[in-house]
Amino acid sequence: MLDVAIIGLGPVGATLANLMGNMGLSVVAFDRATEIYPLPRAVHFDGETMRVFQEAGVADELLRCVHVSPGMKFVNAEGALLVDWPRPMEIGHHGWHASYRFHQPDLERLLRARLRSRPQVQLKLGCDVYAVDERDGHLTLRYEDAHQGSLHALDARYVVGCDGARSLVRRLIGSELEDLGLHERWLVFDIILKRPWARSLGDFSIQFCNPKRPSTYVRGVGNRRRWEIMLMPGDDVTEIVRPENIWPLVRKWITPDDADLERGAVYTFHSVIAHEWRKGRLLLAGDAAHQTPPFLGQGMCAGIRDVANLAWKLRAVISGEASPALLDTYQAERRPHVAEFIELAVRMGRLIQATGESQAQERDRRFDGNPELMNSISPALGPSPLNGAIAGGGTLSWQPMLADGRRMDDVMGAAHFCLVARPQWEGAELEAVCAKSPLKLKLVLATDPSVLSWLDALHADVAVIRPDRYLLGTATTLDEVRQLCRRISTFDVAVTAG
Numbered sequence: 001m002l003d004v005a006i007i008g009l010g011p012v013g014a015t016l017a018n019l020m021g022n023m024g025l026s027v028v029a030f031d032r033a034t035e036i037y038p039l040p041r042a043v044h045f046d047g048e049t050m051r052v053f054q055e056a057g058v059a060d061e062l063l064r065c066v067h068v069s070p071g072m073k074f075v076n077a078e079g080a081l082l083v084d085w086p087r088p089m090e091i092g093h094h095g096w097h098a099s100y101r102f103h104q105p106d107l108e109r110l111l112r113a114r115l116r117s118r119p120q121v122q123l124k125l126g127c128d129v130y131a132v133d134e135r136d137g138h139l140t141l142r143y144e145d146a147h148q149g150s151l152h153a154l155d156a157r158y159v160v161g162c163d164g165a166r167s168l169v170r171r172l173i174g175s176e177l178e179d180l181g182l183h184e185r186w187l188v189f190d191i192i193l194k195r196p197w198a199r200s201l202g203d204f205s206i207q208f209c210n211p212k213r214p215s216t217y218v219r220g221v222g223n224r225r226r227w228e229i230m231l232m233p234g235d236d237v238t239e240i241v242r243p244e245n246i247w248p249l250v251r252k253w254i255t256p257d258d259a260d261l262e263r264g265a266v267y268t269f270h271s272v273i274a275h276e277w278r279k280g281r282l283l284l285a286g287d288a289a290h291q292t293p294p295f296l297g298q299g300m301c302a303g304i305r306d307v308a309n310l311a312w313k314l315r316a317v318i319s320g321e322a323s324p325a326l327l328d329t330y331q332a333e334r335r336p337h338v339a340e341f342i343e344l345a346v347r348m349g350r351l352i353q354a355t356g357e358s359q360a361q362e363r364d365r366r367f368d369g370n371p372e373l374m375n376s377i378s379p380a381l382g383p384s385p386l387n388g389a390i391a392g393g394g395t396l397s398w399q400p401m402l403a404d405g406r407r408m409d410d411v412m413g414a415a416h417f418c419l420v421a422r423p424q425w426e427g428a429e430l431e432a433v434c435a436k437s438p439l440k441l442k443l444v445l446a447t448d449p450s451v452l453s454w455l456d457a458l459h460a461d462v463a464v465i466r467p468d469r470y471l472l473g474t475a476t477t478l479d480e481v482r483q484l485c486r487r488i489s490t491f492d493v494a495v496t497a498g
């Protein structure tokens with residue numbers, strides 16, 4: 001029997017398989033497709049997401065095929081700046097840059113290549129899972145292998161549906177989708193520059209808030225450039241993706257003399273969240289659990305955060321260190337977090353997609369160079385016993401670069417809670433607290449100046465970091481440290497069984 005079966009090997013499933021493989025679990029990952037999805041999708045991810053890719057073991061290779069993004073500008077039909085959202089060009093608190101441009105197939109190739117080097121992970125490509133049944137405390141998956149034309153079954157303790165927007169697992173859970181109100185059709189295409197581009201739009205992403213034809217430009221990696229163009233009444237979905245209809249839409253910037261059209265597709269951008277993310281041993285992550293319009297470049301990022309939150313909880317439950325009740329904190333923590341991003345993307349969509357003249361004029365007055373919309377984007381996890389009501393709880397920890405050049409997460413290792421304390425603390429007392437913890441808790445004495453500055457910024461002597469790098473909380477007394485550790489005991493098998 002395998003520990004975890006993952007249905008769907010998009011970026012979210014492939015990241016989860018790497019995280020779980022890294023933690024020593026036996027994993028099988030299915031995808032009905034044999035090849036990586038070929039149509040244009042994600043072009044941006046953030047520093048927190050890069051931190052998860054670091055944990056998944058692909059950050060160094062990924063760094064060779066990304067471009068650090070300087071940010072995004074919103075302009076109106078006359079080209080006047082409405083909102084400026086610059087992103088820092090220096091390494092930030094996560095130990096990475098705030099914003100990266102990338103090509104989604106590059107990432108997926110790296111994630112799959114890393115999986116092939118993990119003996120405890122089996123990949124089943126070209127295999128369509130069509131049923132999952134629960135029996136005798138485990139799940140049986142039934143799937144069709146398209147290469148062989150044969151049917152098979154396989155048992156796993158848990159199944160995670162990373163199976164995208166039309167998720168089978170979501171249907172098996174019986175979850176409805178909550179509708180957050182935005183559903184618009186956009187044409188999305190990538191071009192490859194043939195030569196230096198005379199009328200280059202530069203490195204910022206640009207939201208052209210033109211009521212006649214809202215559109216987005218993104219400077220991709222290498223010679224790749226992205227346009228996303230809103231469909232207007234009268235546009236024909238099948239006609240508009242033809243090259244002869246695409247080029248006129250961008251002729252004021254670029255023509256077929258400058259570039260080749262690589263690929264294009266029409267998408268309906270949705271804003272939805274599943275009501276239930278778990279039923280017993282079945283769980284959802286990524287687009288299967290939520291979908292967002294791409295204006296913030298956060299759809300995939302949210303899925304990557306899901307699996308960072310879920311992976312260590314599944315490990316703790318499967319290893320018997322924690323009770324299955326720990327898995328209830330997954331939706332409790334992730335749903336409010338992702339909802340905040342989707343709601344902001346919907347607000348941003350309304351700003352970009354204002355197509356009535358009066359609506360657009362009102363928008364232009366409101367956002368006359370006012371970046372306020374963007375400043376609200378730092379949600380904490382939703383409340384759970386593992387973060388609530390404790391100083392700093394539920395916010396993401398920093399990842400200082402240590403004096404020896406290592407990143408802090410690499411020192412902490414995977415799957416541990418870490419208790420980071422100032423060196424003047426009595427090591428033996430803290431060791432004793434760590435030893436009593438039901439989940440793995442590792443003591444790290446903060447001798448490095450960058451870690452001490454982080455504790456200074458937290459106004460804390462001790463910080464307890466969860467395996468997904470969010471803070472359980474901070475403390476300044478031994479008693480507070482004990483209280484924090486009691487939080488972890490909430491999910492001790494012995495406690496919850498009693």
Ligand SMILES: Cc1cc2nc3c(=O)[nH]c(=O)nc-3n(C[C@H](O)[C@H](O)[C@H](O)COP(=O)(O)OP(=O)(O)OC[C@H]3O[C@@H](n4cnc5c(N)ncnc54)[C@H](O)[C@@H]3O)c2cc1C
Pocket residue numbers: 007008009010011012013030031032033037040041042043044045104127128129130162163164165167168188267285286287288294296297298299300301302303
């Ligand atoms: C135009 C556009 C731009 C975007 N831009 C960004 C961006 O800049 N930043 C960002 O973060 N996000 C962005 N996104 C969103 C991002 O692409 C998605 O959120 C991400 O691809 C979802 O990943 P996933 O692994 O959850 O699902 P998917 O990538 O959809 O993968 C699901 C996989 O499951 C497989 N599958 C499904 N059912 C079964 C089954 N029964 N058996 C076997 N296999 C199955 C499918 O074949 C598929 O490979 C964008 C999306 C679009 C459309």
